[in-house]
Amino acid sequence: MLRGKTDVVRMAVACLFAGGHLLVEDAPGVGKTSLAKALAVSIGGTWQRVQFTPDLLPSDITGISMWRAEAGRFEFRPGAVFANVVIGDEINRASPKTQSALLEVMEERQVTVDAETHRVPLPFMVLATQNPIDMEGTYRLPEAQLDRFLMRLSVGYPDLATEMEILTGGDSAASAAQLAAVTSPQTVSQMIAMVRQSHTSPSVVQYVATLAAATRTRPELRLGVSPRGSLGWLRAAQALAYGQGRPYVVPDDVKAVARPVLAHRLLLTPDADVRGTRVVDVLDEVLASVPAPTRTQAS
Template sequence: MTQTPVGSAAPAEPGGPDPAAYFATAHRAVAGNVEKALRGKPMAVRLALTCLFAGGHLLVEDVPGVGKTTLAKAIADSVDASWNRIQFTPDLLPGDITGIQIYDQSTGEFSFREGPVFAHLVVADEINRASPKTQSALLEVMAERQVTVDGRAHSVPPAFMVIATQNPVDLEGTYRLPEAQLDRFMLRISVGYPDVDAEAEILAGRATAGVPPELRPVASVDQIAWMAAYTSRVHVTPAIAQYIARIAKATRDAEELRLGVSPRGSIALASASQAWAACEGRGYVVPDDVKAVAGPVLTHRLLLDQEAEIRGVRPGEVLDRVLRSVPVPVASGVS
């Protein structure tokens, strides 16, 4: 298959004689496009696209000014699909997200007016600045791809994804996301500060600082839907499935945790591992794929007990010990 230059459009027709090569080529095209807007952060981009291709939802958590919204908007701009941005504020109401019933005087009937959540990609900016009641408006649509208003269900478009950003909860004017909300995000990532070279490059272009580059779509919604379907077919051997299950069980047995990984978390880890493998051009998962995504997939699902919190233990430290303690399958190829 002809290789697509980084940042150029993905091949027009999904699949072809070599679907694994097609997937890797399409991934490079989208990643290269996103990296035009978010410089010096290839790992953050890779993880974000892993979530997109796995059909999950993404939470980007970091301090202000490091490019959280830039990353979310760049992903939305890179896909030729409908997308809406919701700026979460303390006065935002659930109906402002999901939509409301409107009374039509001419017909004497109520009609449903869709909210901004009805799009392929929804950018929920600073999600933890809204009240918990408003945050909960996303629970149903993130889990079931539908919104229920006045007892009637309304489906959102296919290939639906929420990309949420949030500031650390110790900053002024923020609310902690409830555990049920966090569990619906497949991955939580941090962008982090750029390295010296990347920041110097940003400063060199300071005349246009604050003006994000205009990105053109390099993939269609049909291509993304195909990639998500292909991801689900990436082979997971029984040994890898056992490996993921043992990791989940080990978190539930960890003394420092009062809440380990749920079955939803195990499924998310398997799906993200499949997408990571597909981005590598492989049609099967190996243990290194699981390890590569375990932190972003599992850490936000772990709740420390009170004693561990007092001692300053971090969930990531517990997960690292879990990963070291669980035996890695030796024979993990396709069987």
């Protein structure tokens, strides 16, 4: 489905096992939606695809209470979020009001409509794609929304050999239709629970906390990692270790997921932005500035 992007797929699966939400940002036509569909279909269960457009309403996402004259009462009609996997295609083409309809359900796995709370099925994952924010007709996702995505990934263009395989490999839509589930929602829920039980030594926990604190004091950054971000960072490291067959986390796991988990959470100061500073470069400097615990300490 997504040739030549093993690292991207590995991170997407780690995001799933960590119980998080995934944002895939890149130019049109590089396989963002294909990745989302493949992940959704592979876990079985239910999934919904929502094409975000400027005229999409919040009630299309969450659902609406409608009056049923024959029953003499209001009846809740679930929206698109009532599925195990919700694919939000081009999420930044919808208005900020519609984008914000996802805030509650992404954090609390529930929707409140007319003062009534409705739980969504578990496991639950929002897998959104977006085009670069400088493209016409797009809206920047607010910081509160970005912080609810555990990871942000970029697919990127394929290399020459991979693109030749794509050109001679047939219709990608047909390939998507041929995919079959390789697990079940119940198994995924069990995996998420097992990931959270992975052994994490106090030295690794301290390492994550120290790195998170370091992002909040960098002069180039006006917004560092939130506590939600540092917790997600640790869970992503646990999921990566679990996917590699290890029941414990090592510092290399923490470093491996740093960019996907943190880069979209950090905001540059205006001066740093004008100077052309990149968030990933600041993040790399933070990682280099804090000594990692030794393997003996991390075990």
